[in-house]
Amino acid sequence: MSHQKNKLMKEPMIQIDTGRRDFFKMSAVGALGAAALLGLAPANMRTQAYAAGSDAPEITEVKIGFIPLTDCAPIVVASQMGFDKKYGIKITPSKEASWASVRDKVANGELHAAHILYGMVYGVQLGIGGLQKEMAVLMSLNNNGQGISLSNQLKEKGVVDGRSLKRLIDHENRDYTFAQTFPTGTHAMWLNYWLAANGINPVNDVKNIVVPPPQMVANMRIGNMDGFCVGEPWNARAIYDKVGFSVASSQDIWVDHPEKVLGTTAEFVAKNPNTSRAMIMAILEACRYIDATENRAKVAKLIAGKSYVNAPEEVIAGRFVGDYDNGIGKKWKDPNYMKFHADGKVNFPYLSDGMWFLTQHKRWGLLKSDPDYLAVASKVNQVKLYTEAASQLDISVPKEVMRTSKLMDGVVWDGKNPAAYAAAFKIRA
Numbered sequence: 001m002s003h004q005k006n007k008l009m010k011e012p013m014i015q016i017d018t019g020r021r022d023f024f025k026m027s028a029v030g031a032l033g034a035a036a037l038l039g040l041a042p043a044n045m046r047t048q049a050y051a052a053g054s055d056a057p058e059i060t061e062v063k064i065g066f067i068p069l070t071d072c073a074p075i076v077v078a079s080q081m082g083f084d085k086k087y088g089i090k091i092t093p094s095k096e097a098s099w100a101s102v103r104d105k106v107a108n109g110e111l112h113a114a115h116i117l118y119g120m121v122y123g124v125q126l127g128i129g130g131l132q133k134e135m136a137v138l139m140s141l142n143n144n145g146q147g148i149s150l151s152n153q154l155k156e157k158g159v160v161d162g163r164s165l166k167r168l169i170d171h172e173n174r175d176y177t178f179a180q181t182f183p184t185g186t187h188a189m190w191l192n193y194w195l196a197a198n199g200i201n202p203v204n205d206v207k208n209i210v211v212p213p214p215q216m217v218a219n220m221r222i223g224n225m226d227g228f229c230v231g232e233p234w235n236a237r238a239i240y241d242k243v244g245f246s247v248a249s250s251q252d253i254w255v256d257h258p259e260k261v262l263g264t265t266a267e268f269v270a271k272n273p274n275t276s277r278a279m280i281m282a283i284l285e286a287c288r289y290i291d292a293t294e295n296r297a298k299v300a301k302l303i304a305g306k307s308y309v310n311a312p313e314e315v316i317a318g319r320f321v322g323d324y325d326n327g328i329g330k331k332w333k334d335p336n337y338m339k340f341h342a343d344g345k346v347n348f349p350y351l352s353d354g355m356w357f358l359t360q361h362k363r364w365g366l367l368k369s370d371p372d373y374l375a376v377a378s379k380v381n382q383v384k385l386y387t388e389a390a391s392q393l394d395i396s397v398p399k400e401v402m403r404t405s406k407l408m409d410g411v412v413w414d415g416k417n418p419a420a421y422a423a424a425f426k427i428r429a
Contacts, residue, residue: 065114087278119357123184134266145338146250147235162198191229245327280389352415365429
């Protein structure tokens with residue numbers, strides 16, 4: 001295919017983040033020896049909440065940004081249900097318009113931390129897109145629960161899955177446009193991976209644009225894209241509004257994949273380690289609360305409000321408990337729906353998770369050369385700080401900082417040879 005309009009990192013014509021091009025740039029990456037990486041033994045700290053003395057939070061009011069998505073729930077719940085107060089802080093959730101806004105405000109300190117795309121943190125760490133800042137992942141917020149939707153116009157042409165989409169693209173000579181939410185983010189990587197697994201090159205065969213999550217459905221309604229990848233509830237909303245259908249969930253691509261993280265700058269952590277630990281503890285409690293099935297309906301109602309996701313409660317509630325309907329006749333109970341805790345398995349900042357996003361940045365040309373994958377992840381992911389926080393809540397942590405997963409194409413990711421992994425894909429930039 002030769003759709004010259006496609007540039008993987010370009011943005012759409014309306015309601016988009018502007019002035020953020022040159023995503024193929026990469027600043028120099030400082031090396032960090034893996035040997036200096038971890039102090040996994042929990043610190044000898046009090047088991048009660050940090051409230052006084054040397055354990056007191058350095059700042060007590062923290063502004064945490066979020067994008068209106070179902071997986072912003074831990075930030076909202078920690079604030080609205082008082083988990084923050086237990087640890088001597090006050091969390092103020094700050095609703096943001098786009099991921100570019102989240103990125104910029106975290107980098108310049110306007111936000112203390114954020115519900116943020118995993119890959120975006122690593123993009124900023126390496127200066128992809130021109131903005132470089134030393135970053136920190138405090139914890140993972142959730143696994144699963146994103147999705148890929150296609151327009152009803154494609155359905156009318158017989159498209160119901162990846163194979164039929166590939167046939168249509170091969171035989172109908174026009175530009176096909178797909179949207180994701182940020183060039184280095186999770187949704188871009190799920191979209192690219194799914195298209196490539198179905199024989200469609202996301203760089204050469206289609207136009208690949210950026211649209212903020214809440215604007216996806218509106219843009220599809222007016223014909224600005226053929227499909228998109230975004231977090232819930234916007235895939236369910238496309239069906240609710242009768243403008244699209246679900247062709248894949250992100251857990252179809254990678255079961256229990258990493259998704260959003262609690263991200264901040266390395267500078268913030270260095271200056272405010274107790275506050276950072278308190279944030280982790282408060283949000284860990286929120287994640288544990290959300291993961292209890294009996295609490296899901298209450299949380300769905302809470303985050304549906306205009307101050308948060310601003311979507312009908314019923315649009316959020318179904319997939320929030322694993323009740324899926326693809327909009328074209330299939331309904332099922334998905335055991336791999338959005339998870340927030342799973343006895344801490346969700347929240348641990350595995351180094352291999354961060355490294356995977358770097359392999360995909362390299363695969364799609366966002367990085368021109370291989371970084372020191374392990375060194376970067378060791379520097380960004382705050383394993384020691386997370387372990388200290390988890391120990392106070394009697395939440396176990398894995399013995400290993402790497403995990404192994406098999407993705408939809410049968411390729412296994414284990415973090416052992418990331419450069420070879422990134423280079424082995426047949427379809428890449």
